[in-house]
Amino acid sequence: MTYDSLTAQVAPHLPLLAALRKTGNVTRAAELLGVPQPTVSRRIAALADVLGAPLTVPDGRGIRLTRAADLLAEAAERGLATLDAGVRLAREEVSPESGHVVLGFLHLLGRSLVPSLLRDYRARYPGVRFTLVQGSRQDMVDRLAGGELDLALVAPLPSVPSLASAGLVDEEILLCVPAGHPLAGRRSVRMSELAGEEFVLLEQGYGVRTLTDELCAAAGFTPRIAFEGQESDTVRGLVAAGLGVALLPRFGPGPPAGVAEVPLSPRPYRTIGLVWRAGEPMTPAVTAFREHVLATPQH
Structure with a gap:
């Protein structure tokens, strides 16, 4: 058995290992995971078979993890903490109320157009995070096409098949x-x-x-x-x-x-407009900001 295949078999049991390490009790671990106690017992036995060594030993009225299981459970806790952080970031990324938008624009547009668009949008969605990138028109078009930007405000609008655009003013x-x-x-x-x-x-x-x-x-x-x-x-x-x-x-x-x-x-x-990658899915946050920009009258 290779390392990768062993990891793949152990990965689904990370919450179980962390729960056992935290509670030292099969019943309380089952309650923490929201599953019946017999299910936890079966999973412990199955994981022990995968590892080729027991996971627990009796300890009074509870259990104690073996040395091998404790090392694995400690790693499971770290991994779950990292995964939890990633899930929170992913949830923010796909939420129009708390997502993330990477917006590129020309230096010339940073004086009034971009600040006014951001001010009005943040009044509706104060939890949205923006990363702002400034540069030349060609730099913005290249970065957008390369996936570094979600949207770009440029002038004049590019004639690139992979990019879609809409004029604003x-x-x-x-x-x-x-x-x-x-x-x-x-x-x-x-x-x-x-x-x-x-x-x-x-x-x-x-x-x-x-x-x-x-x-x-x-x-x-x-x-x-x-x-x-x-x-x-x-x-x-x-x-x-x-x-x-x-x-x-x-x-x-x-x-x-x-x-x-x-x-x-x-x-x-010159026509100032908004540009995005044609045919690619957008997160709700990016979609909502794009629609806001397109619906905002410019003078």
């Missing part, structure tokens, strides 16, 4: 220039007018960077890159310092000091 992209820039007071600016400007861009993999490259290409030029960054706040800071121009979503409720936001003509938009 269309967000206008504006030209950000230093406050003293000649274009700062304009009512609108055409992309072709930016051909001679130096750009402060987000790195490759960010949705706004992809959109910027596409808009420049459509206007017939390649942007001259002065700096590249990973966060929109850094990009805006560099613009405010006079180091270039950038295309970014509106900074609410108004642009930061030193930066002017100017509409482009025609006005470009």
Whole structure:
């Protein structure tokens, strides 16, 4: 008999071993397990046959575990404690009231959209736990496809067969220039007018960077890159310092000091949406949060 097969035969009897070690009495062990005493006696005999050694010896009016059985019972208690903890975690995981959601999102969405969604949802389900992961659009899409995330908020929406998505809101992209820039007071600016400007861009993999490259290409030029960054706040800071121009979503409720936001003509938009793995089952907690997000109006 191999170790694995012996373990498989002993595993169903772990509660019995723990109960015997705790009570030292067959009758009380049967009560603790909620089974008739003859059933406990039969299980003791069957397990003794599997081990090839007795489990108990008489001890006054009760019983005492043999040394071999006591070692096994001690391991059974540790194993049951670990299993109990796992069961509690699994129960939380599948409960919409106390489950766990791993949500990925773009840095740009952490200012208002994500906090408002979480605030409203936690008001209904305060026991739900969230793990929040931020990164570039491509990073979020890759992590979602790889199973690291349950849901992701990205823009623009990916065209990947294994992923499903739903748009939430269309967000206008504006030209950000230093406050003293000649274009700062304009009512609108055409992309072709930016051909001679130096750009402060987000790195490759960010949705706004992809959109910027596409808009420049459509206007017939390649942007001259002065700096590249990973966060929109850094990009805006560099613009405010006079180091270039950038295309970014509106900074609410108004642009930061030193930066002017100017509409482009025609006005470009990006669609912010929720993405999940297509055709895969979700836990109730993830499903409930997805439905909450899809049902929440965005402006």
